[in-house]
Amino acid sequence: MSELSAVKETISSILDRYDRDKSNLIAILQDVQAEYNYLPREAIAEVSQALDIPLSQVFSVATFFRAFSLKPRGRHSVHVCLGTACHVRGAASILQQMEKEMNVCCGDTTEDKKFTLEGVNCVGACALGPVVVVDGEYIGHVSVNKVKPLLENYD
Amino acid sequence: MNDKQQKLTSVAELEKKRQGLNKQRSSDAPMIAVCCGTGCQAYGGKKIADAFKEEIEKHGLGGKVEVKTTGCHGFCERGLLVVIRPQNYFYQRVRLEDVPEIVSETVIGGKPIERLLYESLATGEKIASEEEVPFYKKQVRLVFGDNGYIDPYEIDDYIAVGGYSAFSKVLSGMTPEQVIDEVRKAGLRGRGGGGFPADIKWQSSREAHGEPKYIICNCDEGDPGAFMDRSLMEGNPHAILEGMMIGAYAVGSSIAYIYIRNEYPLAVKNAYRAIQQAKDYGLLGKNILGSGFDLEIKINRGGGAFVCGESTALMASIEGKVGEPRPKYIHTSHKGLYNKPTVLNNVETWANVPLIINKGADWYSKIGTENSKGTKIFSLVGKINHTGLVEVPMGITLREIVYEIGGGIPGDKKFKAVQTGGPSGGCIPENLLDLPVDFDELTNAGSMMGSGAMIVMDEENCMVDIARYFLEFLEDESCGKCVPCREGLRRMREILDDITQGRGEESHLEMLEEMSEVINDGALCGLGQTAPNPVMTTLKYFRDEYKAHIQDKKCPAGVCKSLITYHIIEEKCTGCKLCVNACSYGAIEFMGKKTPVVLHQSECTKCGACKEVCKLKAIEIR
Ligand SMILES: Cc1cc2nc3c(=O)[nH]c(=O)nc-3n(C[C@H](O)[C@H](O)[C@H](O)COP(=O)(O)O)c2cc1C
Ligand code: FES
Secondary structure, eight states: OHHHHHHHHHHHHHHHHTTTOGGGHHHHHHHHHHHHSSOOHHHHHHHHHHHTOOHHHHHHHHHHSTTOOSSOOOSEEEEEEOSHHHHTTTHHHHHHHHHHHHTSOTTOBOTTSOEEEEEESOOSOGGGOSOEEETTEEEOSOOGGGHHHHHTTOO | OOSSOOOOOSHHHHHHHHHHHHHHOOTTSOEEEEEOSHHHHTTTHHHHHHHHHHHHHHTTOTTTSEEEEEOOOSOGGGOSOEEEETTTEEEOSOOGGGHHHIIIIIIITOOOOGGGSEEOTTTOOEEOBGGGSHHHHTOOOTTTGGGGTOOTTOHHHHHHTTTTHHHHHHHTTOOHHHHHHHHHHHTOBOSSSSOOBHHHHHHHHHHSOOSSOEEEEEEOOOSTTOOHHHHHHHHOHHHHHHHHHHHHHHHTOSEEEEEEOTTOHHHHHHHHHHHHHHHHTTSSBSSGGGSSOOBEEEEEEOOSOGGGGSHHHHHHHHTTSOOOOOOOSSOTTTSOGGGSOEEEEEHHHHHHHHHHHHHOHHHHTTSBOSSOBSEEEEEEEESOSSOEEEEEETTOBHHIIIIIISOOOGGGOOEEEEEESGGGSEEEEGGGTTOBOSHHHHHHTTOOOTTOEEEEEETTSOHHHHHHHHHHHHHHHOOSOSHIIIIIHHHHHHHHHHHHTTOOOTHHHHHHHHHHHHHHHHOSSHHHHHTTHHHHHHHHHOHHHHHHHHHSOOOTTSOOGGGOOEEEOTTTOOOOOHHHHHOTTOOEEOOOTTSOOEEOTTTOOOOOHHHHHOSSOOEEEO
């Protein structure tokens, strides 16, 4: 009960930031995601109810955009850039190595909730390619052999 | 700087403010410009700037030498970049340890530090000044140039270099029609992809019925490999705001949006800050500079979908809906955002507007080619020595960009192709390198200008793999609304999977060509219509490579994993064990010192870790 009312309260304060205006749905969901690191089911339901938007419509927005996740995520987010510039410098092998080291598939979270591994299309630092972004920090010139030592930096 | 800026209430007050700023600042005062764009931040950015400030204080030079944190200078390959003005000493690959020496030797001693200077690839000669570095020498940095001089966080910096003077010129004596006419005479074409003339959109929205009218700046920059919009928004956001203000005035709009990718946190932050400062100065809001003109600019963060860069999908997304495009029987300039007349232009297009107003259409239209005027910023990336952002006049040849500005291909490898126009573009082979780069020439070659990504590829890049890469990207990003795109791209990608995995058949090539045509004709929006371009151009220019995959089951570039195997060259291998340790799959067996290792093909995943560590070049791909 208390957990649900906490969700209600958090959502309510986010909605107020946007004057409870339906057209800000995407920005609202972005803030919800920033709060919880993903979009919890209760939060989506709450947004739908409070803004009077059908649940199906909120879900369709939440699943359309790459930025949203419906599953809880790990403590560290690892984004492997798969943009063209990084691709021609071997990004696919970097991702393969990440999957091997973390023992997850791209898009998933490790069992110990340490990492969430995702592919992204260009983070705008193409000169440093191949690029990996961990918790918002850009790491350039990654190579297959640097993957393991890189991951060991995080706990 | 005063803490609370009084609102400026007239054009004269803005000019007075500028004069005041310029009196305080002398153009030959010593300044350390530290690049803090996203690229250079990976090398320490702000930390290095802070170290400079500390060092300056330590020498008692606080207040005399300014440390400026600027936006991207473009030469990202050599980050972190520091320019010492007024001599314009250009330091590259600067690290934290170098800071004290730079201050004592160069700032105080006036001498350049050899080690940090750029070294000519051709002659090995050290080059001291920024203008002489080949990467910059051939560029014409009209739009991008101020990035290296101003702190994007300070509106005063922009005003001091002449910022908002175009806007004040417009407010103090140009009618909206005159503004549109100037843009028409300048020949400004959209920099976001299609190259549509900006003035036609503006005019048509101006004349359209419906209120309010909207102005939108497209900073979605979905093309993977392009980052000029990010760098402009991060490094000089006020130039974009000024362009939008002028556009809004011309169109008769009082509400504008900037749509920025969520993956660009620094650009979002700097844009928010710029809007706030412009408001504080009375450059946004009600009755701007006493002219009676009102304008509000809002920011909308994208949700990370490539298709949302398309005009109608972008507008749907601003309305809080799923970003699906709609057919454009009615143009968005008549019915766009919330079904009202809307002008959407790209970041770079907006940033060109102040320049045109300030210097005049006659001056502007002298730059470039017959039908493509001005400059274009390209991101030069991939297998190229000087990776970074380059601004060049339209009409320059690809060869000049790749070899003179870009410094050629690293490591004695052979040039293979340059891909322009992103996922909608095509691959241009070596024999077309003398093509002058403008909107029409690139389209004639089967590619397009697109947003300006240029991805250079060498002999180790497989063109079939590249075609597959783009198809997979677009299949993933297709919104799924129309069948040709949703189903067609998938089938094409499956065929390319077959070819790259050794199941290719002769008939596949014709099938690819036929499907390309159908999708091109039948898809709803630009995403689908142009999606086959990478396949069509690679088929046209690199058909032999497809044939090698199909007939010989070989990938000549050594990329397609199903068609290659790694081998130890026994004569070269000394059993140093580096590769044995690097292999995470236990595929390489150590056989004793001075004895070649043995690679077990059944365990090998072809990840390439062994080849990467081998110092003796004893591992090859066959
Ligand atoms: C699939 C697709 C993606 C697009 N992505 C972008 C983009 O990221 N940035 C952009 O400025 N234009 C993009 N465009 C082009 C826009 O639809 C639009 O033409 C452009 O923003 C208009 O501005 P301009 O006339 O100044 O170029 C895209 C078009 C399509 C079809
Ligand atoms: S392609 Fe990886 S950062 Fe641009």
